[in-house]
Amino acid sequence: VSYEFGEQATEGERSDLQRPLVDEQVRISVVVPVYNEEEVIVQTYSRLKDVMEAMGGTYELLFVNDGSRDQTATILRGICRADERVRLINFSRNFGHQLAITAGMDHALGDAVVVIDGDLQDPPELIPTMVEKWQQGYQVVYAKRMERKGETRFKKWSASAFYRVLHRLTDVEIPVDTGDFRLIDRKVCDVLASMKERHRFIRGMVSWSGFRQIAVEYSRDSRHAGKTKYSMKKMLKLSLDAITSFSHVPIKLAGYLGLVSLFAGVVYLLVVLIAQHRATSVDILTFVALVLGGVILACMGVLGEYIGRIYDEVKDRPLYLIDSQEGLMSRRANCE
Numbered sequence: 001v002s003y004e005f006g007e008q009a010t011e012g013e014r015s016d017l018q019r020p021l022v023d024e025q026v027r028i029s030v031v032v033p034v035y036n037e038e039e040v041i042v043q044t045y046s047r048l049k050d051v052m053e054a055m056g057g058t059y060e061l062l063f064v065n066d067g068s069r070d071q072t073a074t075i076l077r078g079i080c081r082a083d084e085r086v087r088l089i090n091f092s093r094n095f096g097h098q099l100a101i102t103a104g105m106d107h108a109l110g111d112a113v114v115v116i117d118g119d120l121q122d123p124p125e126l127i128p129t130m131v132e133k134w135q136q137g138y139q140v141v142y143a144k145r146m147e148r149k150g151e152t153r154f155k156k157w158s159a160s161a162f163y164r165v166l167h168r169l170t171d172v173e174i175p176v177d178t179g180d181f182r183l184i185d186r187k188v189c190d191v192l193a194s195m196k197e198r199h200r201f202i203r204g205m206v207s208w209s210g211f212r213q214i215a216v217e218y219s220r221d222s223r224h225a226g227k228t229k230y231s232m233k234k235m236l237k238l239s240l241d242a243i244t245s246f247s248h249v250p251i252k253l254a255g256y257l258g259l260v261s262l263f264a265g266v267v268y269l270l271v272v273l274i275a276q277h278r279a280t281s282v283d284i285l286t287f288v289a290l291v292l293g294g295v296i297l298a299c300m301g302v303l304g305e306y307i308g309r310i311y312d313e314v315k316d317r318p319l320y321l322i323d324s325q326e327g328l329m330s331r332r333a334n335c336e
Ligand code: UDP
Pocket: 032, 033, 034, 035, 036, 037, 066, 094, 095, 096, 097, 100, 116, 117, 118, 119, 121, 227, 228, 229, 230
């Protein structure tokens, strides 16, 4: 395993990161993205540690420090030195929650990877249930929020509206009211690593990948300390990434509008002719404006179709994913 370092990584950090973890194979990796979480991080660590120790088996806690400007990095470095099961990745600046998760998944060693927020809104105590489902053969276990405590009415409302709009606009079944708190199998983790798109909406990508998925329900706690690190701007970016990554509807909208305008123009002229038996120059102008506008917008819609396809090609997602195969492999082996 190799690690990348931000320019600010010191020699000390380097040796910490490269320390061989444990001899045994890591079974569960827990990825924790954190940004300015100095108030909760110690508590998060100790609760995660308790849960993972109680469960038995090898594990690693992989913190991804997303360019925190407070004491988060210092605290985590201390924890990392004291506990061989803790690893730390420091970003050179704030790259955002989704990229922090991506880095965590890319560097996780486990057969299963759990992603959990660092503010204790997602209860670590749910992890054993997730692992149980994983052992039963599910490859994605996502946590579905049944209630959200201690969040503003606006946040709840906007989140709920967002999930429902997204659901309507996309072909991919993205489950409503789930965040990034989930367990994914090594196979799914490798798939995500192979998807090189830059604007990442990870829950959507996980849904897109298919595989055997199941929900476990939980009640989302309020933040343990500190304030939300998701500013309005970041929330907006996330929803735009989500919609544009999984839907061409917005770019095709011009085309639909054009058709409506074209249709309105024709209907307008017909109505005028039937009612007045003649068309004034204003009527003709209105007709021409509607039809011409419609044609132009419809042409833009056609462009949209092509741009949408270019976008799909550029995203370079795998065309299909194979979960398992039988027979084929052995037959091929016989031929060779
Ligand atoms: N986070 C991050 N980078 C960011 C914003 C947030 O790594 O730019 C982390 C944050 O530390 C937390 C998780 O992502 O562990 C979720 O963020 P937050 O709790 O602020 O979001 P909310 O729960 O309010 O939606």
